[in-house]
Amino acid sequence: MAKINLNMITQRAIEEGVAMEKGKTTPDYFEACSIIEMNAEDIKKLGINPNANVRVISESGEVIVKAVVGRQTCYPGLCHIRQGVWANQVVPPRTQSTGEPQYSGFPVTVEPAEYERIKGALELVQGACGLWKGDE
Amino acid sequence: MAKVITGVGCPYCGASCDDIEVTVSDDGTKVLEVKNACAIGNQVFHHASTPGRITSPRLRQPDGTYKEISYEEAIDRAARILVNAKKPLIYGFGSTNCEGMSAAGRVAEKAGAVLDNCASICHGSSFLAIFDNGYPSCTLGEVKNRADVIVYWASNPAHAHPRHMSRYSIFPRGFFTGKGHMGRKIICIDPRVTDTARVADIHLQVQQGHDYELFNAFRTVLHGGDIPDMVAGIPKEKILEAAGIMKKARFGTVFYGMGLCHSDGRNHNVDIAISMTRDLNEFTKWTIMAMRGHYNIAGPGVVWSWQFGFPYCIDMTKRDLVHMNPGETSSVDLAMRDEVDAFVNIGTDAGAHFPIPAVQHLKKHPWITIDPNICMASEISDLHIPVAVVGVETGGVVYRMDNVPIQFKKVVEPAGGILTDEELFDKIYERMCELDQEA
Amino acid sequence: MGEYLIKNGFVFDPVQGINGDKSDVALKDGKIVETTALSSGATVIDASGMTVMAGGVDIHSHVAGAKVDVGRLLRPEDKLFKSPKKTGKVSRVEMGYSVPTTFKTGYDYTRMGYSFVMEAAMPPLEAPHTHEEMRDTPIIDMAAMPVYGNNWFMLEYLKNGEIENNAAYSAWLMTATKGFAIKVVNPGGTEAWGWGLNCTTIHDPVPYFDITPAEIIKGLIETNEYLRLPHSIHLHPNNLGNPGNYETTLETLRLAEGYSPKSDFGREQVLHNTHLQFHSYGGDSWGNFESKAKEVMDYVNQQKNLTIDLGCVTLDETTTMTADGPFEHHLNGLNHLKWANTDVELETAAGVVPYVYGKNVKVCDIQWAIGLEIALFAKDMMRTFLTTDHPNAGPFFRYPRIIKWLMSKQSRDELLHSFKWADRVIAATNLESIDREMTFNEIAQMTRAGPAKALGIAHMYGSLKPGMNGNVAVYNINPEHMPADPDEIEKAFLRAAYVFKDGVMVSRDGEILATPPKLALWVNAKVPENAQVRRDIYEKFRKYYSVNLENYPVRDELAPNQRVIELDITA
Incomplete structure (x- = not known):
């Protein structure tokens, strides 16, 4: 299975902003934030079609998201997950002694995970804290 | 007759636009229409009057569910958590007014807490550079x-x-x-x-x-x-x-x-x-x-500089003096080193915006979320206290990204008698003083 | 509220002509009263062997608002080693040194026996910030002066000679910002700084607006007198801090000739020149830099319609901050430390640069001498006020040290001769040859009676006359037995034995005992309805400001205890 190493960043997007204000448990927030944007070349390297799910693994965690090319193009080798719950599953908490985690510029490995489910925001965060009871 | 309110400040991003026109219902409880705002700002105003808002505090039960409790009980519990903790962390303030920040500053000083704001994970690096270079x-x-x-x-x-x-x-x-x-x-x-x-x-x-x-x-x-x-x-x-x-x-x-x-x-x-x-x-x-992110995230840097001399990462645990050393006294670093034993998340969502390992560390201790809405922090905390939405249900001073103070307006009454951040922190302070005297 | 009888102190009250007489001062219901008005239950304070004065009045100090807070934020090191530990029950933590927190500011002024402080520069757009900080500064009453000297409305009205329109606008701005007086900082020069330029003489035209600083100053004097404001224009002239600038200063002061005060509040001046020390320099380089205090004060002494404050350099590490944006950039070019600047749309600018006045730096020592010389050459101490332009020339808690230097030739000579370049400093200044030692009465004039009169608040502050606000300071120093060690003078004035604010004992031997409500003073001048100015305001906000006109005026919540000085010039 194809695996690629990318440099990941996470930043704001207007879709994320709108959805966040609507509520982080809404489908809008899920749609807006559970995606990874990368260059079309990199998607090709993964041997997947756009909109397929991938697993993103960093030094501090992993997360399943949907791979897209996105409107705000990344150059090959760079990828972006919009700021929020999914990105923060893999953002390293190291701060270079500044207080600020490594939100931008950390290595991730991306691999196809077409048959894996993307977890919801509550499932991810409550799950990480032992509070997730499953969908009711 | 619906009423149009002009010159309304938008409680979203650091541009802090104050030219919004909001049409509210006759009884002054519901936002009907929003003009001039961007897509996000629009959502903030409408969301505030969406049915289903949480209007009473909720306490986590042993089975993991939430139970509604009174404000009085919530204030008592929050005060006790702060009094009993050796090093509580009070963090957030991206989305509240300066009145709330000031009241929280007094609570933090009383509690011997670490007081920090979202700049800690956002423009904190800017503060460090400003300290060195202007x-x-x-x-x-x-x-x-x-x-x-x-x-x-x-x-x-x-x-x-x-x-x-x-x-x-x-x-x-x-x-x-x-x-x-x-x-x-x-x-x-x-x-x-x-x-x-x-x-x-x-x-x-x-x-x-x-x-x-x-x-x-x-x-x-x-x-x-x-x-x-x-x-x-x-x-x-x-x-x-x-x-x-x-x-x-x-x-x-x-x-x-x-x-x-x-x-x-x-x-x-x-x-x-x-x-x-x-x-x-x-x-x-x-x-x-x-480019400061939130409509009043410049606020805590301004308010706490005049109150404590430092904009963020303020360690008050020594009680008679305060100090600041980002990297040592910054929220994510404190969390990762397991140095704090209680966490108050106010006007932000650390559950969604901290790297997940930091969330897991903080979750080992009592976690209080003070926020108008359901968010990731509210859904993992031990105590959730809802408050009025600043800029919608209460006014107050906010500092735009250029540190210009803007006096925000209230456009609708707070849902269901919800307290403002300032009122809540003042009540927590009073309760802490009472507990002090009892002890 | 309790009653107090402060018994047997040596009382100094220049307003009543009481010059060290042993007498009693009575306090009741927040006011000073006749001793006969007290009930038998009054608490007696034994002030025998001590000095009693009215609460101090500071005419010019940067203590609250945007640039002050930039100074705090910019300098974490200002807190290091220098912040006292919190003591006492009612107080908050006290952080900072040259730019203390609001809490420390209120406490330290109180400890020195001060009861009123004028914030020296309030950018109108940021007035809510100034008021928020004043609200959070405990105990002392305050007011703030909005800065006018580079305001676009003003530049346009004065260019066209429209004094009435400028007055209508000025009154509107005063009310909108809950301001107290017309502050002018580097007139025209700060607007030029919008393009990185400056006006260093009073004849340099302001870019685009094509008006000169001289025209601005005269126009603002006329505006001020038209409005009959309690205070005169409060001027920081052009060309601050440069060798040879005394000529600019004299030229500036001459602009006031022929104007006489029109005000019902008792002031006699039409122009207050602030921090005169920074404007009394000779030479044409830092090499031949010298004092021109005598030349400047010879002129000031002759002109009854001028008042000044010192702006004494105290030889400390401090933080400079001023609406004189181009000056701070220039200063930064000299010391290469960090530099903060904020240009404020349509109104003003501000810069902040840390500065170390080194004891063994010749220029700093000359500056120190000039500050003292200005006081010592002054003939009328009711027109000469003690300031450090806090924190620019030094922190305000050095006032007691300046009092020591003014009262004791021995103490200033000892310091003068200890300088590394003492000979060169002595050659460039007059200080060594001056024998004058200030009296307690003169100190009371410089720190209370004088500034209260110049500000137009002498009906509330600056005297111990019955009916005045109940603000009293009792200093543990005996004028009949002056201490052999001049340092005792400083000690006594730094921590008053007793301080009363509005009749409440707020401090004793430096310990803060109570934090009663404090006042925000501001001036509400009613002017004839002026449709043109109203339209101009509306248009400028619509087109050029980045905030909404509705949200510009300071709301009442930000000044919870207001004392509004009402003026009506329509009558």
């Missing part, structure tokens, strides 16, 4: 009236500050800038082809994490030195062209964002941005401004 800046109206060159460096207002370009920087016609965007040159520096890059005259697609090098090249060129053919992925000619435009400006502003603060180098990236601005002032007039 901050030649201006208000946003200066940019509108004078600026003929605008640089957006590692910031993407098209997404993060949707009306920034139209209200303040690229498009408005000001006193000396009657031609609007026709009279301005826009330079965007970003590793992605962002929507902001698309409206710029020049886009330098810098290699991610190499901003420092590029600033260095600009400084070298400004001082008349030579640079390699390619720096940080940008050809020399492009750098010379951009530097030439900057040097010839009558009035220029660098707006920079998270791309500098969150990448390797952190405060050093901001530091050299400031140095470049200082260099440019040897030739003409230049200013620099941090």
Whole structure:
């Protein structure tokens, strides 16, 4: 299975902003934030079609998201997950002694995970804290 | 008769637009229509009067579910948690007014807490750079009236500050800038082809994490030195062209964002941005401004500087003196080192915006969330206390990204008798004093 | 509220002509009263062997607002080693040194026996910030002066000679910002700084607006007198801090000739020149830098319609901050430390640069001498006020040290002769040859009676006359037995034995005992309805400001205890 190493960043997007204000448990927030944007070349390297799910693994965690090319193009080798719950599953908490985690510029490995489910925001965060009871 | 309220401040991003028109229902409880706001601001106003708002505090039960409790009980529990903790952390404040920040400051001092705000994971690097190098800046109206060159460096207002370009920087016609965007040159520096890059005259697609090098090249060129053919992925000619435009400006502003603060180098990236601005002032007039994220995230830096002398990461555990040392007294670092034994999340969502390992560490101890809405923090905390939405259900002073104070208005009554942040913190303070006397 | 009888102190009250007489001061219901008005239950304070004065009045100090807070934020090191530990029950933590927190500011002024402080510069757009900080500064009453000297409305009205329109606008701005007086900082020069330029003489035209600083100053004097404001214009002239600038200063002061005060509040001046020390320099380089205090004060002494404050250099590490944006940029070019600047749309600017006045730096020592010389050459101490332009020339808690230097030739000579370049400093100044030692009465004039009169608040502050606000300071120093060690003078004035504010004992031997409500003073001047100015305001906000006109005026919540001085010039 194809695996690629990318440099990941996470930043704001207007879709994320709108959805966040609507509520982080809404489908809008899920749609807006559970995606990874990368260059079309990199998607090709993964041997997947756009909109397929991938697993993103960093030094501090992993997360399943949907791979897209996105409107705000990344150059090959760079990828972006919009700021929020999914990105923060893999953002390293190291701060270079500044207080600020490594939100931008950390290595991730991306691999196809077409048959894996993307977890919801509550499932991810409550799950990480032992509070997730499953969908009711 | 529906009532139209004008000059309303928008409680979303650091542009803190105060020209919003909100139409509210006859009884003053519901937002009907919002004009002038961006898509996000629009949502903030409408969301506040969506049915299903949480209106009473909730306490986590042993089976993991929430039970509604009275404000009185919630205040008592919060006070006890703060009194009993050795090193509580009170963090957030991206979305509240200065009155709330001030009241929280008094609680933190009383509790011997660490008091921190979202700058800690956002523009904290800017503070570190300012401590070292200063901050030649201006208000946003200066940019509108004078600026003929605008640089957006590692910031993407098209997404993060949707009306920034139209209200303040690229498009408005000001006193000396009657031609609007026709009279301005826009330079965007970003590793992605962002929507902001698309409206710029020049886009330098810098290699991610190499901003420092590029600033260095600009400084070298400004001082008349030579640079390699390619720096940080940008050809020399492009750098010379951009530097030439900057040097010839009558009035220029660098707006920079998270791309500098969150990448390797952190405060050093901001530091050299400031140095470049200082260099440019040897030739003409230049200013620099941090694109602060939230409508009042400049607020805690302002309020706590006048109360404690420091803008963030304020450690009050010694009680008779306070100190600040980001890296040591910053929220994420404290969390990762397991140094705090209680956590108050106020006006932010650490559950969604901290790296998940930091959330897991904090969750080992009592976690209180003070927030109007259901968010990730509220859904993992032990105690959730809802409060009024600032800018919608209560007014107050907020500081825009340029540190200009804006007096926000209330547009509707708080849902179901909810307290404001200020009222809540004052009550917690009073309860702490009572507990002190009982002891 | 208790009653107090402060018994047997040596009382100094220049307003009543009481010059060290042993007498009693009575306090009741927040006011000073006749001793006969007290009930038998009044608490007696034994002040025998001590000095009693009215609460101090500071006419010029940067203590609250945007640039002050930039100074705090910019300098974490200002807190290091220098912040006292919190003591006492009612107080908050006290952080900072040259730019203390609001809490420390209120406590330290109180400890020195001060009861009123004028914030020296309030950018109108940022007035809510100034008021928020004043609200959070405990105990002391305050007011703030909005800065006018580079305001676009003003530049346009005065260019066209429209004094009435400028007055209508000025009154509107005063009310909108809850301001107290017309502050002018580097007139025209700060607007020029919008383009990185400056006006260093009073004849340099302001870019685009094509008006000169001289025209601005005269126009603002006329505006001020038209409005009959309690205070005169409060001027920081052009060309601050440069060798040879005394000529600019004299030229500036001459602009006031022929104007006489029109005000019902008792002031006699039409122009207050603030921090005169920074404007009394001779020479044409830092090499031949010298004092021109005598030349400047010879002129000031002759002109009854001028008042001044000192702006004494105290030889400390401090933080400079001023609406004189181009000056801070220039200063930064000299010391290369960090530099903060904020240009404020349509109104003003501000810069902040840390500065170390080194004891063994010749220029700093000369500056120190000039500050003292200005006081010592002054003939009328009711027109000469003690300031450090806090924190620019030094922190305000050095006032007691300045009092020591003014009262003791021995103490200033000892310091003068200890300088590394003492000979050169002595050659460039007059200080060594001056024998004058200030009296307690003169100190009371410089720190209370005088500034209260110049500000137009002498009906509330600056005297111990019955009916005045109940603000009293009792200093543990005996004028009949002056201490052999001059340092005792400083000690006594730094920590008053007793301080009363509005009749409440707020401090004893430096310990803060109570934090009663404090007042915000501001001036509400009613002018004839002026449709043109109203339209101009509407238009400028619509086109050029970045904030909404509705949200510009300071709301009442930000100044919870207001004392509004009402003026009506329509009558």
